[in-house]
Amino acid sequence: MNGQELTTKFDELLDITRQSFAIFLAQTEQAIREERPLLLAVDEAAVDPDKLALDMALVRAAPVAVVPMHSEFQPLEQSGHRFLIARDGMYLEVRRPWLHVIQQLTAQPAVRMPYGAIEPKVEFGFGKIGTSLEELRAFGEIARLKSPIESAASLIWNDETREWAIRYPLPIGEPTTGHIQFQQVLLAEREHLAIDLHSHGLSPAYFSPTDDKDDAGAVKISGVFGNLDQPVPTVAFRLCLLGLFIPLTVPAAKIFEAAPATA
Numbered sequence: 001m002n003g004q005e006l007t008t009k010f011d012e013l014l015d016i017t018r019q020s021f022a023i024f025l026a027q028t029e030q031a032i033r034e035e036r037p038l039l040l041a042v043d044e045a046a047v048d049p050d051k052l053a054l055d056m057a058l059v060r061a062a063p064v065a066v067v068p069m070h071s072e073f074q075p076l077e078q079s080g081h082r083f084l085i086a087r088d089g090m091y092l093e094v095r096r097p098w099l100h101v102i103q104q105l106t107a108q109p110a111v112r113m114p115y116g117a118i119e120p121k122v123e124f125g126f127g128k129i130g131t132s133l134e135e136l137r138a139f140g141e142i143a144r145l146k147s148p149i150e151s152a153a154s155l156i157w158n159d160e161t162r163e164w165a166i167r168y169p170l171p172i173g174e175p176t177t178g179h180i181q182f183q184q185v186l187l188a189e190r191e192h193l194a195i196d197l198h199s200h201g202l203s204p205a206y207f208s209p210t211d212d213k214d215d216a217g218a219v220k221i222s223g224v225f226g227n228l229d230q231p232v233p234t235v236a237f238r239l240c241l242l243g244l245f246i247p248l249t250v251p252a253a254k255i256f257e258a259a260p261a262t263a
Contacts, residue, residue, distance in 0.1 A: 067116040087115045094219055094241055097159040098125040098194050101241060126157055129250055132195060135166040136255045139197050140225060147228040148201035150180040155195035177201050193220055200226035205234040215240040232256050
């Protein structure tokens with residue numbers, strides 16, 4: 001067999017190998033498709049590919065995971081969020097460098113689901129909100145000085161140095177006794193906006209419908225300082241989780257306690 005014949009035979013063998021491999025891939029994909037549960041309740045063969053791609057992108061951004069009954073639960077390790085299906089309903093899990101939360105969204109005791117149980121949790125990477133007491137007091141002083149005009153501040157957590165910093169965002173327009181709008185502060189690497197503060201001047205501390213709208217898509221702690229003409233003003237704090245609000249107890253007297261007298 002001469003060189004030309006060898007080349008021809010080699011090309012034929014290569015074509016057969018390519019065809020066989022293509023058939024193998026198609027059969028393998030078909031077998032996997034038939035055996036795996038569909039991530040989306042769609043007919044993948046009939047659905048519009050562009051619409052399917054959009055739906056899959058949404059699932060990747062906020063995936064759904066089942067809590068195992070017999071194996072060990074693996075929490076989120078990277079920043080993001082997902083929905084957990086447990087034996088008693090649906091939970092939301094959120095991870096940030098300063099936060100790990102698991103909270104129940106819906107409870108259902110009627111249908112027995114073959115999934116594991118999970119406990120709600122709220123865990124702050126910085127420990128307790130009290131670790132930012134110096135910054136909270138600094139904002140309290142500024143808020144009192146500017147009252148009854150509203151003011152705002154951002155408490156930044158650095159997950160590398162494990163230190164707090166307070167920054168005052170630039171207002172958009174002129175703050176009033178009933179409204180303040182501001183630009184978000186710029187963050188360096190390893191910095192995270194953990195606590196978002198604003199004041200209500202002489203009014204009580206509470207979360208208004210405008211606050212609810214502003215916080216709806218955020219992951220942060222929100223705080224409001226009010227009654228700033230009183231010896232001990234009022235405060236309100238909550239953890240904002242993409243529209244879920246969890247009240248947090250922060251003693252106003254701790255923030256506004258009088259400095260010790262000097263001899």
